[in-house]
Amino acid sequence: MRVFGGNARPGYDPLPRSRVPHAPARPRYLPIEPTPNTAPDPRNAAETARRATEDTAAASAVRLDRSNAHHVDAFGAPLARRIARDRLRILTELLHDESPSVFEAVRAELLRAGRSAEPALRRAAGDPRARVRGRARAILATRERRAALRRLLGMAGNGAVDLESALFRLGRLERPDLDARPYKKALDAMGLEVARRAANELDSFARPMVLAQYLGGELGFIGSETDFTHPDNIHLHRAIERKCGMPLTLTAIYLFVARRAGLRAAAVALPGRVLLRLYAGRRSMLVDPFLGGKARTRMDCIRYLAHNGLVPRPDWFHDATDTALFQRHVLNLMSSCQIRGLDARAHELHRLAVEIGRHKSDA
Secondary structure, eight states, X not given: OOOSSTTOOTTOOOSOGGGSTTOOOOOSSOOOXXXXXXXXXXXXXXXXXXXXXXXXXXXXXXXXXXXXXXXXXXXXXXXXHHHHHHHHHHHHHGXXXXXXXXXXXXXXXXXXXXXXXXXXXXXXXXXXXXXXXXXXXXXXXXXXXXHHHHHHHHHHHTSOOOHHXXXXXXXXXXXXXXOOXXXXXXXXXXXXXXXXXXXXXXXXXXXXXXXHIIIIIISOOEEOOSSTTOGGGTSHHHHHHHTEXXXXXXXXXXXXXXXXXXXOEEEEEETTEEEEEEEETTEEEEEXXXXXXXXXXXXXXXXXXXXXXXXXXXXXXXXXXXXXXXXXXXXHHHHHHHHTTOHHHHHHHHHHHHHHHHHGGGO
């Protein structure tokens, strides 16, 4: 083998690189390849929040696994609960994020967590930061409203509805912490007073009129002429507090007091107006709670219908059932939500009204 020079190094190649066949020249600098974008799309806030919480929870799990490796097998369930608590804590911390899209994603995750998220939300509801505190309370109110809606749907699915109980439950959609007991006590007191006064009436026809005289004349229950569709005019507890409301709500109050006083009464649900029928033996009379208990005749009702372009139908003058009245009440509240732009709540109420109508024939 021929060697060029005496000091040739082993592996030395005397030929220039360009003359070596099939040997591509090395580039002076390595090309920089684009790094694949593995970050989540910032426009997808839900994915961002989900990955952030999962990564943090996973990192927490790794730390716990390394520091408590000998406890994992024996205490696997407590460890899983701790990881779940860490995840919920991270989610509640994200309530401070200024981005509305991030908040919506976090809100959806916390609602999806169900009852397990309640302790973390309760703590966040007392957070010194106003944004965290307000958002946590709003999520808790949403959870409670959904629970109240589920109870109403379950009640509607049973067929016959007790109107008084149903209206107080309906009020919890607006005020989840509503306590019906003070309002029932107020109705009890009114019923006792009407019963006492009716017992002193000798004329059987005048006896039921004590109800209208007491509620409309003395206590001053009257129809609301301002902001007619406001929820305060629809919810039973607010009508008792304010002594005014829509025709249906006032008629319901008259009806509940009459039942407590032992008077036979029923609602007459005309289109756009609900009256109260009071019975005196075989005879009956109509009163209008919206007008302070003013007496009305059938001819008054026919003129009212004709004024609104309606042809009277015999079934409109029948005694309405509690189930039919409750469905109409739900529809009134649904219309109020639509007017105020609360489309999500209106959709929930429409779902409830449909469920009531499905079982109304069974009532």
